[in-house]
Amino acid sequence: MxxxxxxxxxxxxxxLKTNTSSEHEAEQQAIWLLEHITQKKYLKLLTxxxxxxxxxxxxxxxxxxxxxxxxxPIQYIIGNINFLNLIIQVKEPILIPRPETEEWVDxxxxxxxxxLEKYYKNQTIxxxxxxxxxxxxxxxxxxxxxxxxxxxxxxxxEAIKLANKNKKLNNINNIKFIVSNFYENLENxxxxxxxxxPPYICESEWQxxxxxxxxxxxxxxxxxxxxxxxxxxKNIINNAKNHLNINNIFTKxxxxxxFLEIGTEQEKIIKLLLEEKGLKNIAFRxxxxxxxRLALASx
Numbered sequence: 210m211x212x213x214x215x216x217x218x219x220x221x222x223x224x225l226k227t228n229t230s231s232e233h234e235a236e237q238q239a240i241w242l243l244e245h246i247t248q249k250k251y252l253k254l255l256t257x258x259x260x261x262x263x264x265x266x267x268x269x270x271x272x273x274x275x276x277x278x279x280x281x282p283i284q285y286i287i288g289n290i291n292f293l294n295l296i297i298q299v300k301e302p303i304l305i306p307r308p309e310t311e312e313w314v315d316x317x318x319x320x321x322x323x324x325l326e327k328y329y330k331n332q333t334i335x336x337x338x339x340x341x342x343x344x345x346x347x348x349x350x351x352x353x354x355x356x357x358x359x360x361x362x363x364x365x366x367e368a369i370k371l372a373n374k375n376k377k378l379n380n381i382n383n384i385k386f387i388v389s390n391f392y393e394n395l396e397n398x399x400x401x402x403x404x405x406x407p408p409y410i411c412e413s414e415w416q417x418x419x420x421x422x423x424x425x426x427x428x429x430x431x432x433x434x435x436x437x438x439x440x441x442x443k444n445i446i447n448n449a450k451n452h453l454n455i456n457n458i459f460t461k462x463x464x465x466x467x468f469l470e471i472g473t474e475q476e477k478i479i480k481l482l483l484e485e486k487g488l489k490n491i492a493f494r495x496x497x498x499x500x501x502r503l504a505l506a507s508x
Contacts, residue, residue: 214259217243221273228277228421238283242272245287280420292345293318295352295379299343302427303368306345309496310406310470313503314346316494317468318353321402325354328458333358337398337452339391339405339445340364342430344372344384346404351384360400362389365427391444392452399454406470407441408433439478445469446482453508463490465505476501 221239222232229235240251246265247254261269275281284290284305289298292306293315299305325334334357338347341361351359361384363369372386387394410431415423422431434440446467453466467488471479476493483491488506496502 211255211258214243214254217259217261221269224273225276228280238276241283241287242269246272280424282421282425285425293349293353295345295348295375297343297345297348297375298371298378300367300371301425302430303365303371304342304426304430306343309498309500309502310346312496313468313470313494314349316503317404318350320465321354324462324464328462328464329456332356334402335400335454336360336402336404337395337400338362339403340407340430340441341372341386342368342406344375344386346406347372347384347386348375348379348381350404351381352379357383359384360395360398361386362391362395364388364390365429368430391441392448395452399452401454401456401459402466402468403445403449403453404468405441405445407445409438409441409470409472409475411438438472439475439482442469442471442479442482446486446488449488450486450508455508459507463507465490465492465507467504467506467508469504470502471504473500476504479504 218236218239221242222235225235225238226232229238243254244251246268272286275286276283282305284299285301289296290306292311297306334354336350336357336359338350338359338361341347341363344361347359347361351357361372363372366388369386369388376384376386389395408429408431412432415428415432449467459466469479480491483504483506488508490507492505493501494503494505
């Protein structure tokens, strides 16, 4: 590693340290900023004598100031993130995809591919992604599940515009995005699987969120309802059976058809909501931080 790169990285890390949760996070953000202003990957920078020109220095200082004083998420500065080998453009205030989401989506892709290969090989699969936001979940499913036809919906027209940009950017054609408030504009369409990462934060939790979330990301994409934290889940679960195909092969093999990201300490109440609507084979999966993050169920 060249000495100038080490010096520049350390200077950025020192400035970002007060605004990040760990030294590792500060270092990662420093690398991302350098990659962004130089338009070179870190491995390439390691092989070169790094000297920033005035324009690059000015951009770097501007970005650092935005992160420190305005608490701007670095993802909005860079403009995109990697999500399961997709390039997902992000734009304020559309929700930034989280690593916890990426982890459970990766799990479900492997889970579905393994079971579909066994029980439903070469059959067309229809998937619905509710509250699609940037389209990251829907696009990952469309890319990685063979013979899938995916529909992503969101109430926010700006989110749908961004999702369509990501569709084009990643050259994925077996997917469509439409504006809809949950199932409202789907009429009588039915699907084999329903996915959702809905708003699930309570108003009281919102008040205590970090400024880089609260000041920048769409509150409506995070907070379900000012009076009911479970509003989105109730809507999704109460109407799920009306939009799911009954498939005897899935039923016989207890294949999950509903996949919901859930919040901290919501496992018991989500289980109750699913049971009340007759959903079966309810299971939960923890994320890398050992927090229950995914609810699964079948009909």
